Amino acid sequence: MGARVALVTGGTGGIGTAICRRLADLGHRVATNYRNEEKARDWQQRMRADGHDIAIVPGDVASPEAAEALVRGVEAALGPVDILVNNAGITRDTTFHKMTPSQWTEVINTNLNSVYNMTRPVIEGMRARKWGRVIQISSINGQKGQYGQANYAAAKAGMHGFTISLAQENARFGITVNTVSPGYIGTDMVMAVPEEVRNKIVAQIPTGRLGTPEEIAYAVAFFIPDEASWITGANLSANGGQYMGW
């Protein structure tokens, strides 16, 4: 398969960095967005130092206008987007009876509305070119729910509803749409969970450990080659066996 242009949202984060690296290693031209320029430039330098040239474009995926501008920025820098990985996400964990409107809205905007904001500006081009890959990074907690994550689980479950609808609408256009649902991965997001709570969660993972960002990047890359053209609307769990729903 030839080189494609890939846009990975939230690429400077834990899982996002591994996805950017892997797609670049596969020969694709990769871009990500940022909100903090200084941090993003540092990240880009570190990526260059180990041989990965990743384009960075400003833009908050939670804003429809900013998301569209960011897509146009990537198109100007690298060309039309063939592969979109909706990876950007945040947590605002708290039990629902204490949840504030902003804790609800921030998570829904960044984790779910972003999927509309980012996919809308790329889908027509993919349909016109008859090739595309749209991959949502959801979560095990969108599949099973999680104490303290009514906002996050709602957004993550919503992402897969989006996947299976978009997959149907675009199957005839050479576009596959899939979800990867990571379990608990050793990123800053998971390390922010209080240690005592986290240890109890790790004890429930059959493999007995947290996952690595590279293990998620591998699952994302699986959906990209032409050999994967028959796989659309899937939800691929990568969670160390913690949840085996089907």
Ligand code: CAA
């Ligand atoms: N099931 C049942 N009861 C639970 C529970 C659970 N899973 N977790 C906590 N409780 C109980 C506690 O035992 C405690 O009960 P007692 O008061 O009777 O002792 C009560 O709920 C309150 O618990 P906390 O003291 O923890 O309450 P808190 O308000 O300080 O914190 C919380 C609540 C923020 C939800 C905290 O428990 C927490 O951070 N949990 C982890 C949430 C989580 O897994 N987040 C994932 C982040 S990583 C991510 O999101 C990536 C991904 O996709 C996987």
